[in-house]
Amino acid sequence: MARALGRSAELNPLLETAAEEARLALNAASVSVSRLEAGTGMIRTIINVGDLGPQEERWPQDETYGLHEFTQLSLVVEELQPWTVSLDDLNPNHKEIELLHALGKGTALAAPMIVDGALWGEFYATRHVGAPRFAEIDTAYCEALAAILAGAISRARQEELLGHLAYRDALTGLVNRRGLDEAAAQAMSLVVEGTWSVSVVMADVNGLKTVNDTVGHDAGDGVLRAVSGILQRHIGALHGSLIARIGGDEFAALVPGQPVERVMDAALRACAAASQLPYGAGLSCGVASTTGSPGASVSELFQAADRAQYLAKSTGHSAARLAPSTRTRRAFTAIE
Numbered sequence: 001m002a003r004a005l006g007r008s009a010e011l012n013p014l015l016e017t018a019a020e021e022a023r024l025a026l027n028a029a030s031v032s033v034s035r036l037e038a039g040t041g042m043i044r045t046i047i048n049v050g051d052l053g054p055q056e057e058r059w060p061q062d063e064t065y066g067l068h069e070f071t072q073l074s075l076v077v078e079e080l081q082p083w084t085v086s087l088d089d090l091n092p093n094h095k096e097i098e099l100l101h102a103l104g105k106g107t108a109l110a111a112p113m114i115v116d117g118a119l120w121g122e123f124y125a126t127r128h129v130g131a132p133r134f135a136e137i138d139t140a141y142c143e144a145l146a147a148i149l150a151g152a153i154s155r156a157r158q159e160e161l162l163g164h165l166a167y168r169d170a171l172t173g174l175v176n177r178r179g180l181d182e183a184a185a186q187a188m189s190l191v192v193e194g195t196w197s198v199s200v201v202m203a204d205v206n207g208l209k210t211v212n213d214t215v216g217h218d219a220g221d222g223v224l225r226a227v228s229g230i231l232q233r234h235i236g237a238l239h240g241s242l243i244a245r246i247g248g249d250e251f252a253a254l255v256p257g258q259p260v261e262r263v264m265d266a267a268l269r270a271c272a273a274a275s276q277l278p279y280g281a282g283l284s285c286g287v288a289s290t291t292g293s294p295g296a297s298v299s300e301l302f303q304a305a306d307r308a309q310y311l312a313k314s315t316g317h318s319a320a321r322l323a324p325s326t327r328t329r330r331a332f333t334a335i336e
Helices: 011-025 071-079 094-103 136-167 177-188 208-214 217-234 260-274 298-313
Strands: 030-037 042-050 064-066 083-086 105-115 118-128 198-206 242-245 250-256 282-289 319-322
Touching: 011 030, 011 042, 011 118, 011 136, 042 118, 083 094, 094 105, 105 136, 118 136, 177 198, 177 242, 177 250, 177 298, 198 217, 198 260, 198 298, 208 217, 217 242, 217 250, 217 260, 260 282, 260 319, 282 298, 298 319
Parallel strands: 282 319
Antiparallel strands: 030 042, 030 118, 042 064, 083 105, 105 118, 198 250, 198 282, 242 250
């Protein structure tokens, strides 16, 4: 399991791999991984693998269990102890036995998963009716497997958090300047005249300072989120594009492999949509492309788009302009 988990960093694939590996190791009919929902008194099943019961799904949408109904589950949560249950238990917990019947299984084993010192969830395995019940060696093995999985979950959570902090803008959820620069460097390395192009759109929100000064920063943040949505709907709809927020009122889009005319059309539509923003806000866009300038560097491309954006902003309304250094050498202005 440790080797298998080392190949996955994303949480859901990691859980799926762990569940499949644990099912084989424990000779189990099925394995489930559930997560504690803090403050709700519930655990929610994320994945079930193996020979599933009639109502089970591999990736369930709404499979939850209440701690108040399941005595053994409360043992996991309150005392962080593993447990087993079988149909032939002399003093069975009613709900646990009901669950075994519903799943068509004869015995079950569960263990808590402790991630970064706190309970994260539950590891649950079953065997068919007539199969040997889980023994003490199985319980010990299950605890070891749960510990390995917990360590992998911890790494996945940290990588996810670090990735979010390092590459995402907190207000809009868009990629930030660091993420944009890294993607642009990679995209530009593939530019080949006639077969591959990269376009850049620089976008600036018109009137944001006025909105902040007269209505308040909460309203200004709302405008920024609205612009984010507009850019994602229009420019983000182009296959392979990346939208970023790079400053207070500044956004940028990286569009590889698309004709510059299509990028320009998307920018025009974004500006037209932004002309309907509240408080008189709008959007100015500048577009630059490697089409006709395959030797342009990343910085030159962004500078050309920024100059075009400045010209668009000088019109005084929502507008988009194409940098004259591109092959088409045309300028466009969006609707007022």
